[in-house]
Amino acid sequence: DFLPPELHHLVSFLLRGLMARFNADIKIVVDEYDGSYTNELYSAAQAYLGSHCLDDAPVVRLSKRHDCPFPTPSLPSYHTTHDSFQGIPLQWSSVVERSSSSSSSSPSRSSSLSSDHRYLELSFPSRHREAVRSHYIPHVLAEADRIRLRARERRLYTNRSVVYGDDHRNPWSPTPFSHPSTFETLAIDPVLRDEIRDDLLRFVSRREYYSRVGRSWKRGYFLYGPPGTGKTSLVAAIANLLEFDVYDLELTAVHSNTVLRRLLVSTNPKSVVVIEDVDCSLDLSDRNKKKKKKKKSKPDSDTEEREMDPSEGGTGRGTSSVNLSGVLNFVDGLWSSCVGERLMIFTTNHPERLDPALLRPGRMDRKIHLSYCCPAAFRMLARNYLEIGEEHELMAEAEALLAEVDITPAEIAEMFMRCDGEGKGADAAMEKVIGEMRRQKAASPPSERGPAAALGPGMENGFLLGCDSCMRGDDDAH
Numbered sequence: 001d002f003l004p005p006e007l008h009h010l011v012s013f014l015l016r017g018l019m020a021r022f023n024a025d026i027k028i029v030v031d032e033y034d035g036s037y038t039n040e041l042y043s044a045a046q047a048y049l050g051s052h053c054l055d056d057a058p059v060v061r062l063s064k065r066h067d068c069p070f071p072t073p074s075l076p077s078y079h080t081t082h083d084s085f086q087g088i089p090l091q092w093s094s095v096v097e098r099s100s101s102s103s104s105s106s107p108s109r110s111s112s113l114s115s116d117h118r119y120l121e122l123s124f125p126s127r128h129r130e131a132v133r134s135h136y137i138p139h140v141l142a143e144a145d146r147i148r149l150r151a152r153e154r155r156l157y158t159n160r161s162v163v164y165g166d167d168h169r170n171p172w173s174p175t176p177f178s179h180p181s182t183f184e185t186l187a188i189d190p191v192l193r194d195e196i197r198d199d200l201l202r203f204v205s206r207r208e209y210y211s212r213v214g215r216s217w218k219r220g221y222f223l224y225g226p227p228g229t230g231k232t233s234l235v236a237a238i239a240n241l242l243e244f245d246v247y248d249l250e251l252t253a254v255h256s257n258t259v260l261r262r263l264l265v266s267t268n269p270k271s272v273v274v275i276e277d278v279d280c281s282l283d284l285s286d287r288n289k290k291k292k293k294k295k296k297s298k299p300d301s302d303t304e305e306r307e308m309d310p311s312e313g314g315t316g317r318g319t320s321s322v323n324l325s326g327v328l329n330f331v332d333g334l335w336s337s338c339v340g341e342r343l344m345i346f347t348t349n350h351p352e353r354l355d356p357a358l359l360r361p362g363r364m365d366r367k368i369h370l371s372y373c374c375p376a377a378f379r380m381l382a383r384n385y386l387e388i389g390e391e392h393e394l395m396a397e398a399e400a401l402l403a404e405v406d407i408t409p410a411e412i413a414e415m416f417m418r419c420d421g422e423g424k425g426a427d428a429a430m431e432k433v434i435g436e437m438r439r440q441k442a443a444s445p446p447s448e449r450g451p452a453a454a455l456g457p458g459m460e461n462g463f464l465l466g467c468d469s470c471m472r473g474d475d476d477a478h
């Protein structure tokens with residue numbers, strides 16, 4: 001009443017402006033992809049919003065993955081839903097910006113393969129900026145984890161995934177994985193088997209430990225040995241034991257280190273990434289040996305040197321430009337940006353062909369030599385395939401012969417299966433195997449066995465014979 005009208009107007013104009021500023025909404029944009037990587041916050045928010053909307057939203061999208069026994073809800077495109085957190089009103093909208101190249105399909109149709117730009121918009125009053133950033137976003141991530149964990153607990157079986165093409169939007173194409181191999185059916189030395197099982201169970205129970213010591217929650221296994229000694233079977237037994245997804249990575253199908261990196265970060269927690277026959281995939285052989293060779297052959301130019309040398313980011317071999325340094329990065333550090341536990345397993349029949357850098361402790365934490373059939377493994381095969389035990393009259397002779405010939409569990413399993421199929425029974429199967437071992441003994445003396453022999457010259461001092469712990473591949477002992 002005491003102010004002149006002009007000043008009155010000015011003060012109320014300023015106050016209105018101030019209030020509007022204080023109450024204005026701000027937006028957080030959560031893109032589906034961060035560059036070429038899947039944005040974890042986007043998928044977490046979708047999982048969170050889906051379960052949140054299920055009860056009251058007018059439209060919810062339901063989809064069912066093959067490995068999940070029930071459908072998962074998510075927010076459809078072009079929809080808005082409301083949430084409230086500690087009294088803060090929040091609004092989520094899902095937005096799709098159609099790319100000019102995409103077809104004029106209906107808005108509700110989803111295609112992970114299209115190049116449309118999808119994102120979520122989170123709007124809330126600007127004064128809650130700090131609370132949303134520090135409390136609400138972590139709450140969404142934690143809730144999404146909880147929802148996924150529940151789904152995983154009810155899952156019926158794990159995935160086997162294969163790489164196809166180079167479609168970075170959907171690099172892994174999952175197919176059902178139901179390999180019957182388990183630690184009970186695996187015919188390997190029982191001491192080694194129990195050691196591996198204990199190591200795995202210890203690994204998955206040590207979330208806090210890994211975080212305390214500042215290491216990413218990953219473990220690398222390197223399985224080597226002759227063909228047919230159970231490397232693939234062991235991978236399947238590991239996946240079945242831990243109920244992990246299996247990502248079967250064919251390195252030659254991966255065109256570049258960038259794609260390799262993208263593949264890795266798009267794997268789920270609780271997964272095993274397997275590279276089988278890693279020596280055959282790419283040229284990951286010893287750089288020192290190669291350098292020596294190159295010196296002898298005097299390369300024409302620096303360019304050639306760089307192109308040949310994977311450590312320099314060169315192209316390695318073949319059409320794939322994935323090289324040793326890409327694989328080392330893949331094994332080393334990239335998991336630090338991923339949440340959850342992961343196993344990486346390399347298998348090979350020729351460990352001596354690989355660069356020792358790939359195998360040093362910390363990269364490959366356990367080196368497991370799967371060798372020819374030993375008596376204990378033979379007894380397991382006989383029990384599993386023929387349902388006979390140590391009391392069988394031919395068992396002692398078979399075990400004695402095993403010490404003198406190199407025969408793989410796969411060969412024995414094959415003979416056992418064939419006889420069983422012909423209905424000749426256990427005795428015939430044992431006789432057949434013994435006959436084969438006698439024949440092999442007569443034909444050639446057994447080759448030297450043992451891990452160092454299998455690794456070949458030059459590898460003995462790398463990790464195997466350095467110290468006892470290295471021999472066991474047990475990095476925790478250091």
Ligand SMILES: Nc1ncnc2c1ncn2[C@@H]1O[C@H](COP(=O)(O)OP(=O)(O)OP(=O)(O)O)[C@@H](O)[C@H]1O
Nearest residue numbers: 185186187188227228229230231232233409410413
């Ligand atoms: N240790 C084992 N225990 C039980 N079965 C085995 C074992 N090793 C091999 N087999 C049998 O032999 C078949 C081939 O074995 P597997 O594929 O696991 O061998 P691998 O070492 O991975 O061979 P490769 O190096 O050629 O890939 C399996 O289907 C399995 O039936």
